[in-house]
Amino acid sequence: MNTGGLLALIWLLLQNQLLRCIREELLVAGKFDVCVTSFEMAIKEKSTLRRFSWRYIIIDEAHRIKNENSLLSKTMRLYNTNYRLLITGTPLQNNLHELWSLLNFLLPEIFSSAETFDEWFQISGENDQQEVVQQLHKVLRPFLLRRLKSDVEKGLPPKKETILKVGMSQMQKQYYRALLQKDLEVVNAGGERKRLLNIAMQLRKCCNHPYLFQGAEPGPPYTTGDHLITNAGKMVLLDKLLPKLKERDSRVLIFSQMTRLLDILEDYLMFRGYLYCRIDGNTGGEDRDASIESFNKPGSEKFVFLLSTRAGGLGINLATADVVILYDSDWNPQVDLQAQDRAHRIGQKKEVQVFRFCTEYTIEEKVIERAYKKLALDALVIQQGRLAEQKTVNKDELLQMVRFGAEMVFSSKDSTITDEDIDRIIAKGEAATAELDAKMKKFTEDAIKFKMDDTAELYDFDDDKDENKFDLKKIVSENWIEPPKRERKRNYSESEYFKQTMHQSAPAKPKEPRIPRMPQLHDFQFFNTQRLSELYEKEVRYLMQTHQKNQVKDTIDVDEPEVGGDPLTAEELEEKERLLEEGFSSWSRRDFNTFIRACEKYGRNDIKSIASEMEGKTDQEVERYAKVFKERFKELNDYDRIIKNIERGEARISRKDEIMKAIGKKLDRYKNPWLEMKIQYGQNKGKLYNEECDRFMVCMVHKLGYGNWEELKAAFRTSPLFRFDWFVKSRTTQELARRCDTLIRLVEKENQECDERERQARKEKKLAKNITPSKRGGRQPTESPTQQKERKQLSMDDYANSGKKRK
Template sequence: MGYLHEFRGITGPHMVVAPKSTLGNWMNEIARFCPILRAVKFLGNPEERNHIREKLLQPGKFDVCVTSFEMAIKEKNALKRFSWRYIIIDEAHRIKNENSLLSKTMRLFSTNYRLLITGTPLQNNLHELWSLLNFLLPEIFSSAETFDEWFQITGETDQQEVVQQLHKVLRPFLLRRLKSDVEKGLPPKKEIILKVGMSQMQKQYYRGLLQKDLEVINAGGERKRLLNIAMQLRKCCNHPYLFQGAEPGPPYTTGDHLIETAGKMVLLDKLLPKLKHRDSRVLIFSQMTRLLDILEDYLMYRGYQYCRIDGSTGGEDRDASIDAFNKPGSEKFVFLLSTRAGGLGINLATADVVILYDSDWNPQADLQAQDRAHRIGQKKEVQVFRFCTEYTIEEKVIERAYKKLALDALVIQQGRLSGQKTVNKDDLLQMVRYGAEMVFSSKDSTITDEDVDRIIAKGEETKAALDAKMKKFTEDAIKFKMDDTAELYDFDGDKEENEADFKKIVAENLVVELPRRERIRKLQ
């Protein structure tokens, strides 16, 4: 937009459509790079929007209209009045379904040029890619069927050829920029997996959850119930106080018990003073907003200053928190964020440490979260600490995430982009069963009193071992021809053998068949 204005004399009007959470950042960046452009943020309640429509959004009074996906749909009649020079869609994979309301609405606007900005243009299959290209150039990419035919793998054309064809077609329409291309001086990002044991209370809950749902696990259960068990086990790995009745009280008091009852909290309590001492600033991500409440109590107890953003934080509060954290000389040491709400479009490059308290099923969400700190403007090396509870479902979730990333990197398998969005039932069963032996064999806490440097050194070894395993996995997958029986997501060992082991462990540890208990009410 700056180039068009400065060199070509084209002043607009342009429209930027982006997620609501990033509009503040868009306005800041326009003011920073192109202060000459008059930008209007089109957002707010009906009265505010009415004022913007009548006073600001008038021909000749503005150059750029920045609005959200929801507003573009709600205010389409007001926006249709203009003939736009450029329509720019941020997080453009949101229009990958050509039949969605957003995609249909965006096609109504009159515009000379269209620009899509996305970090994931190739997500699941070729049809979604066609949908984006069709939006850019409806005359050229008019038929989805023809597009699919171009990229069919047949006997004569092998995968390599199809990939080359696809790249050739995409090249004129795609400008791919890595951060390292744009900013040569960006320091690297280093990820370390820190493994930690469970407290006595966590073991008690973990064992109880497995025992309660024995018949589901033994019988294989349906996916929905297995997912629920998996969710409960992950809550247990995070903190037992996520379950109702676990925390002593009322009255509820904040004290050392908040730390000692969860392995990850013990680890966090060792790590933060060290980071504070070296003048680092920290982002902590979790998927569970209830866990952020516990972390808030902990930070207050230890006297650390912090900010917080989750899905319920309003736009103005978000912007205020980000500004408070980023301002020069800020006293804020920690920023608590929920992975999905805080992983989008926020710039927190004043932090140089990212702690992933728990991992997302979708590895892309964790990568987006890390990139809140690893952005242009970052002056220090970014360290990512991924917390993982040993011998539990979490180890398998992390391994699956790495496998999914490795598969995504292979791009195309049999004319379709490899991408398994959901976890299948067998994988879930393997994950839930993993580590049961350790949990049943001892009731004692497995939290060690190792110092944090030793834990970090072990974490680096764990990460190196996982990288080596993934390298072999990728090599195997490249040699591999997709067929219906293949399971790239297969986990360690033979399923029947695992099942027999699991039944044996349970039989040895349960003298009597436990009665069915009422399900613990989900707090999430």
């Protein structure tokens, strides 16, 4: 694609043939200027993209790399680039560490340590607060170019947020009260944060719709009707709001965190006849694009777009909508802001109205208030430099949230849903929102001026005073009815239901005998499966035949039929119990995988080390299992792959031992190897590392062990020998490992040459010893048969010559 003289290569998720074509023909140096791709393709095709030295890398939605340990963040750091640019609407979502992660990506040399970054901006007292603020501004100013939508697009219509509060239906009150009664001790006296979080989640489900609990929806048969609306306060409010929005030609985005709630909303929209689209975490890429295109096309009849807050709140342009309904609020206000910006963005022609639904006198009120306060504090980090570390909601805050409004819930069982007109509800919501905004403005001003009391909590709620604390035990008067989770039945068949109901009046079938079930036997538990199956089959066969005999006996008065099978004998029962005990029934798949990984790491013979990796298993248990594994590993389904992996690991261990022996042999030739050791480089010395560095490396590997590259790197950094050697101190662990492998090859080659010279010397010494006459016996060296023959021939010639002379 040509864009003003630039050749842009658009490389998104494509089929394999197209990918191959792009990779081989288009993605070639000199054939393109700009490559536009997705995060998924950047990860998938990293080996291809890493071949280039990129002038610029520009990442949109850059908060996706806020976690430096994520796969995407690690992949992005692999690319060789001259310049880096991050574009994001939320540089700070949760805490200061995420801001460091982005800065570390931009300049890893400067922002190398998260701990140092935290120390820079740590507020220890009021005296150094102003200094910290100035320091923050100094650090961020060169790297942060902040632009608001109002700065870029002067004609962008405003955004107006209104909190619409609504009461609870009778069914909601019943479930809300029951949820509090279930964990009464935790709510009244406090408990673990995990349990409180679970209670908070269940209460929020109840605020959204009671049909999220299984058994709450009337049925079977499950039919859509007015009960879907009247049993939830928010649905009543939505049912009043949507006709008014439809009348004025608005188009609506509805966000919720719960995908099962989107199922209920989908049923409601079909019941009312509204056309809609939907995106959640299970929506595929093609369906997602098709839904967005269908909603945004000119003259589209789609009125509502259902989206899950997390899946649909990023990277989507839905500026054709002008109303955003947040059916429930996220703990993190930045997520809700991202959701609102799907409509309030450049290209929007109308004023955007945001309606945030809130169930009155419930946990939701405090969740929204906390979110507003968190948003105000987050803004101070970028705008004012305030660096109050944002923590997750703690146990005390959760307890206050759960308790809030409980007295109102228990005091009345009746519905508190208002019958007021929607205009009146919106007017009340605007007044409540203005009041909350004023409260937040004062909170922000106090935070900027550092007026906050040292002992005050950031999220300080009105009802956390001890004098206002009430005892829920005194309020509770009814028995607990446990609400189970709701599972949506999407494919319910009414005809099938009535068919089953008609059959219920039929005469009951005779009760089947209780068949003993064979326990689930896995291959890695090493049971004698064949023999156990035979015993169980025999037992079942006898029971079934006995049952058939009893049936015949009850219905027809005939002679007792002969039973074909025999029951298990006492010896067989004992054998069955013994076979069940011989297997490793307590070993789970997780235990087996841990055992295999430990065998790869330490070798099959190091039982003690293997046992140290196994949780909940004694050394004797592991030794017994290892013995059986060695004998019967071929019974495993995938034993070829498992044994190959173990042997590969054992080969690594063996190779490591060889390396350590080779280095030890080299060092033994010197009295002080740290100073005297020489390395025979031959022709491959290289120019980057000097001999002192190599000597230190070999000696440290001998001391630390081969493979401990982090410790080796730390040794170089702390050693006074290399205090000013920037090159060595800046090497990565991978580079040190490569250099070390090169040195080990040289050491092994030198050891081979030494061994060869020693063998040759021993051989020459032995040969010389054989040639020299022995001092003790004075014996002549033995003659070879050829020498003896020559000597005899000479003697005979001498004898013949002497005879001739005599004649």
